[in-house]
Amino acid sequence: MLKIDGIAASAGVAIAPAFKLEHPDYTVKNKNAADPAAELARLDEALATSQQELEAIKERTLQELGEKKAEIFESHLLILNDPELLTPVRDKISSENATAEYALDETSKQFISMFENMKSAYLRERAADMRDVTKRVLTHLLGLNYVNPADISEEVIVIAEDLTPSDTAQLNRKYVKGFTTNIGGRTSHSAIMARSLEIPAVVGTKDVLSQVNSGDMIIVDGLDGSVIINPSAEVIDEYKSKRDNHLRQIEEWKKLREVPTVSKDGVHVELAANIGTPNDVTGVLENGGEGVGLYRTEFLYMGRTELPSEEVQFNAYKTVLEKMEGKPVVVRTLDIGGDKELPYLDLPKEMNPFLGFRAVRLCLDRKDIFRTQLRALLRASTYGNLRIMFPMIATLDEFREAKALLLEEQEKLAAEGIAVSDSIQLGIMVEIPSTAVLADQFAKEVDFFSIGTNDLIQYTMAADRMNERVSYLYQPYNPAILRLVKMVIDAAHKEGRWAGMCGEMAGDATAIPLLLGLGLDEFSMSATSILPARSQISKLSKAEMKALAEQALEQQTAEQVVKLVRGIGQ
Amino acid sequence: MEKNFRITDEDGIHARPATALVNTANKFKDSEAFAEANGKKVTLKSILGVLSLGLEKGDSIKLIVEGDSAAEALQALTDVMINEGLGEVNA
Numbered sequence: 001m002l003k004i005d006g007i008a009a010s011a012g013v014a015i016a017p018a019f020k021l022e023h024p025d026y027t028v029k030n031k032n033a034a035d036p037a038a039e040l041a042r043l044d045e046a047l048a049t050s051q052q053e054l055e056a057i058k059e060r061t062l063q064e065l066g067e068k069k070a071e072i073f074e075s076h077l078l079i080l081n082d083p084e085l086l087t088p089v090r091d092k093i094s095s096e097n098a099t100a101e102y103a104l105d106e107t108s109k110q111f112i113s114m115f116e117n118m119k120s121a122y123l124r125e126r127a128a129d130m131r132d133v134t135k136r137v138l139t140h141l142l143g144l145n146y147v148n149p150a151d152i153s154e155e156v157i158v159i160a161e162d163l164t165p166s167d168t169a170q171l172n173r174k175y176v177k178g179f180t181t182n183i184g185g186r187t188s189h190s191a192i193m194a195r196s197l198e199i200p201a202v203v204g205t206k207d208v209l210s211q212v213n214s215g216d217m218i219i220v221d222g223l224d225g226s227v228i229i230n231p232s233a234e235v236i237d238e239y240k241s242k243r244d245n246h247l248r249q250i251e252e253w254k255k256l257r258e259v260p261t262v263s264k265d266g267v268h269v270e271l272a273a274n275i276g277t278p279n280d281v282t283g284v285l286e287n288g289g290e291g292v293g294l295y296r297t298e299f300l301y302m303g304r305t306e307l308p309s310e311e312v313q314f315n316a317y318k319t320v321l322e323k324m325e326g327k328p329v330v331v332r333t334l335d336i337g338g339d340k341e342l343p344y345l346d347l348p349k350e351m352n353p354f355l356g357f358r359a360v361r362l363c364l365d366r367k368d369i370f371r372t373q374l375r376a377l378l379r380a381s382t383y384g385n386l387r388i389m390f391p392m393i394a395t396l397d398e399f400r401e402a403k404a405l406l407l408e409e410q411e412k413l414a415a416e417g418i419a420v421s422d423s424i425q426l427g428i429m430v431e432i433p434s435t436a437v438l439a440d441q442f443a444k445e446v447d448f449f450s451i452g453t454n455d456l457i458q459y460t461m462a463a464d465r466m467n468e469r470v471s472y473l474y475q476p477y478n479p480a481i482l483r484l485v486k487m488v489i490d491a492a493h494k495e496g497r498w499a500g501m502c503g504e505m506a507g508d509a510t511a512i513p514l515l516l517g518l519g520l521d522e523f524s525m526s527a528t529s530i531l532p533a534r535s536q537i538s539k540l541s542k543a544e545m546k547a548l549a550e551q552a553l554e555q556q557t558a559e560q561v562v563k564l565v566r567g568i569g570q
Numbered sequence: 571m572e573k574n575f576r577i578t579d580e581d582g583i584h585a586r587p588a589t590a591l592v593n594t595a596n597k598f599k600d601s602e603a604f605a606e607a608n609g610k611k612v613t614l615k616s617i618l619g620v621l622s623l624g625l626e627k628g629d630s631i632k633l634i635v636e637g638d639s640a641a642e643a644l645q646a647l648t649d650v651m652i653n654e655g656l657g658e659v660n661a
Contacts, residue, residue, distance in 0.1 A: 075585045075617060078592055084616040111618055118624050122581045126621060129585070 001231050004205050006180065008225030009191035011528070012200030013243035014178025015236060018216045018229075019156035020209065021163075024144040026135055033099040040093055043100040046140035050080055053136065057151055072129070079133045085111065101141040108134040124305050152176060157218040161209055163190040173197055178220035180208050180227045185465060185474075186504055192276075194222075195526045202227050204468055253531035257288035261534045263516060267542040271533055272328070272524040274502055278319040283527040288534065291328040293450065293524020294389075294502035295320060297373065298336050306344055307369060313376035321384025328385045330450060330502075330524070332429065333373055333402075335359040335391040354455075354464065359392035364401055374409045381421035389450055393428040393435055396442060403445075429502070431455035436484040439491035449492050450524070453503025457481055476505040477561040482514060482553055489519045500524055507533055510565050516542055517549030544568075571644050572634040575657035582626040585617075587654035592617045594646050601637030603647065614647070630660055 033039045058073035079085065085107060092103035108130060115127035138144070149158065149171050158171065158179040171179070176199060184190055184203035194201035200222030208227055212218065219228040219239050223246065228235060261271045272293030273284040277300075284292060300308045300316055321329055336342050337358020345366075350356040363370035377388055390402045403426060413420050430436050431452035439449065453476060458465045460481060463473035475481065485501070492499035500522030505511045507525025512533055515523065523533060548568060552561045577583060595603040595614035603614035607629055612619030614633070625631060633651075635644045651657045 071586050071589065075589045078589055078617040082616045082618045083613065084618045084622075111622075114622060120582050120624060120626050122584055123621060123624055126585065130618075 001235065002211060002229040004208055004211060004227045004229070006202040006205035006208070006225050006227060007184070007186055007191075008222050009184070009186055009203040010194035010197075010199060010201040010222045012178070012198070012222045012246055013239055014157055014200040014220045014222070015239055015243065016155045016157045016177040016218065018159050018212045018214055018218045019152060020212065020214045021149060021158050021160040022209075024139070024142075026138050026142065026144070028099070028101045028105045028138070028142070030099050031102040032097050033093075034097070036094050036097060039098070039100045039103075040090060042141060043089065043093065043104070046100065046137050047080060047086075049140050050133075050136045051077065053151070054080065060153065076129060076133050076136075079130065080137070099141075101138055104134065104137060104141065121305050149176075157220055159209055159212050159218070171197065171199065173199060178202075178218075178222065180205055180218075180220050182206055182209050183468075185468070185471065192526070195528055198528055204471075206468070250531075253535055256531050256534045256538075257286070259288070259534070261290065261537055263537050263540055263542045263545075265541040265543055269516065269520065269537065270328075270500075270522040271530045271537075272330070272500070272522055273527040273530060274524055275320070275527075278316050278323070280527070281320055281323040284530075285323070287527040287530045289327075289527060289530050291330070291385075291522070291524075292320065292324060293330050293500055293506075293522055295329060295331045297332060297334055298340055301334060301336060301342055302340070304344075307372070310372045310376045310379075313373060314379050317377055317380035317386075318383045321380055321386060324384055326385050328387055330387040330389050330427070330500075331377060332389045332391050333360070333377075334363055334369065337362055354458070360390050360398055360402055361392060364398065364405075367405065370402075370405060371409055374406050375413065378406075378410055378413055378420045378424075379418060381424050382419050385423075386421060387425040387427060387448065389427045389429055389448075391429045391452070392431060392455075393442075394432045395434070396438070396445065399428055399442065399445065430488050431459065431503075433460050433484065436488050439488045440494065443491040443495040443497050446497065448497050449488050449499045450522075451485060451488055451499065451501040451503065453481070453485075453501060453505040456484065456503065457505075460484065475558040476508065476511055477514075477552075477558040477565075479553055479555050479557075479561060482518070482549070482561070485515070485520075486518050486549075486553060489521075492521075493519060498522060509533075509536060510562060512536055513540055513545045513565055513568065514549050514552055514561070516540055517545030517547070517552075519546075571636075571640045572632055573644060573648060574660040575631050575633065575651055576660040577625050577627055577629045577631060577657045579654075579656050580627055582629070583620065583623070583631075583656060585621070587650070587656045588617050588620045590650045590654055591620060591647060591656075594650050595643070597646070598635075598637070598639050598643040601635055601639050601643045603636075603643060604634040605631055606634060607631040631657065 054073050054077050058070050062070035088107045089103045092098045093100060112127045112130050115130060116124055118124050152175045155175055155177055158176055160181050162181050162183045178200040180202045182205055191203050200220050202220050202222055202225050205227055212229055216230050219231055260268060262268050270290045272291035273289040274294040275292055276296045300313060337353060393399050410420055425447035427446050427448035429452045430449050457474055457476055461473045463470040465474055489499040498521040501520055502524040506523040507529030552564055555561045591614060604611050605614050605620060607623045607625055610623060633647055
């Protein structure tokens with residue numbers, strides 16, 4: 001039995017055999033073969049195996065996800081049997097003495113490049129299907145061992161170096177009971193995705209992949225952030241009861257779904273959710289969210305080959321606003337740059353992307369991109385309660401310039417006779433220390449603040465949140481951070497504005513008593529954190545927490561603050 | 571036998587209707603079916619061929635069928651074009 005500590009990324013306990021997910025190397029090294037007949041036979045065998053796999057995947061997808069999702073595998077099957085692909089492959093083997101893998105790889109590259117050069121964006125994306133089918137056949141020809149995450153069909157815990165957002169999106173909740181990775185932190189994409197899928201996860205273990213063999217029994221404890229390899233029967237029982245207790249607690253939290261968030265002494269605060277796509281709204285409503293406190297629009301721009309049109313954006317914003325039925329929706333304008341790149345914008349690599357050309361800085365330079373988004377937002381505004389928020393504001397001038405562009409687009413729409421809501425609140429993210437310090441001046445011009453703690457902490461502590469070697473400096477409870485948060489909240493209240501928080505800290509059980517005491521009005525978090533937070537706040541008195549927060553502000557270290565909060569014995 | 575169509579689908583000819591066209595063409599073993607568009611002629615029994623035409627909304631496409639069951643095959647392909655919302659007959 002071996003226990004490895006990592007970062008708790010998604011709550012819950014999972015117990016299942018390990019499944020190592022590693023992308024193999026598809027490079028074809030052997031180009032020539034002596035016996036064409038043998039190569040043709042190898043090709044046919046690999047095609048037949050691939051055909052069986054695809055038919056099984058298609059059948060399962062059909063049953064679990066419906067006809068529409070299964071169609072993609074139907075077209076993969078056609079590609080696999082396509083004469084336009086197989087005839088040149090067979091010719092290359094027979095007449096050029098190519099190996100089956102080389103002939104396939106070369107021929108398929110021509111189709112990939114054909115698709116990549118198509119005029120239509122839709123057809124360009126078909127290159128991915130071609131690659132997928134080619135890799136499937138190459139896996140057999142090269143004797144590789146790779147199972148696509150979507151192909152997993154028995155209960156497992158996925159072990160990987162890292163999971164890309166698309167890997168994570170393909171995980172089937174029915175079979176993938178949990179996952180654990182070598183790299184990543186609480187705010188990395190795979191962690192965020194795990195919380196929306198409600199799969200227990202531990203990330204940042206550094207070396208879990210090398211410690212585990214496929215088939216080993218694994219416990220992923222997403223509550224404490226630990227992974228146990230080959231546990232004894234006794235330990236398994238212990239964790240089974242931990243898992244069941246957690247599930248029971250979740251049931252209890254669900255009873256709070258339709259209830260507003262009120263402290264023990266009767267003060268209402270708003271608990272909202274962070275979302276990335278319109279699909280996430282279902283989770284917000286299921287978890288009793290009182291609004292959307294952060295709609296990250298960058299997902300609209302990712303995973304495509306060109307900028308999303310105004311129409312595509314309008315439809316996404318409209319869907320979210322309609323589904324939220326009049327509850328407030330804070331949409332953050334494009335926050336690209338930093339760790340989130342868009343290949344098609346072709347931006348130069350930067351030494352310090354987090355301190356570089358990103359978010360509103362990019363939008364004020366590429367006004368074409370920004371204006372399209374603002375127009376789509378304004379047009380959608382009549383479908384619900386829209387609030388617009390600019391990210392990475394460092395100076396008042398940036399806010400004024402962004403606001404001026406918004407007003408220009410609003411006037412243009414008015415001139416075109418297109419209706420726009422007249423009650424859109426306009427706010428900013430507070431994630432740069434300069435803005436937190438100058439919040440009293442900002443509060444005269446903005447309608448609200450939303451404190452983005454992930455970035456505010458990394459900029460205040462000068463510690464890259466992606467760098468595990470300095471992760472000890474990611475200190476949400478450091479009194480320096482608490483003082484900045486207090487400055488922002490006080491500044492908002494002085495001008496009659498509201499202050500929210502949309503970083504990970506807003507849903508953190510240790511931070512919540514302090515934030516309540518500091519007077520935070522809106523807490524925006526992962527949807528799955530809302531009910532536990534509501535339960536916690538209902539047991540806290542705001543007046544008492546105010547006294548606690550005042551004490552916390554006078555502490556010297558984060559440890560002292562944590563000790564103080566734990567001392568109230570919630 | 572042949573018939574002309576104009577593509578009406580917003581996405582041009584995408585994977586799902588292309589799949590349906592190829593599956594239908596494959597049903598008629600004793601006929602050959604081709605599509606001609608943008609100066610290129612491909613067999614309808616290949617999805618890569620059909621997609622390689624790069625068809626977009628507004629483009630014209632000619633379906634050509636030769637063989638014993640040509641009439642029946644052309645009718646079946648026409649049904650796919652129309653039922654999938656892919657195109658309209660362009661006389």
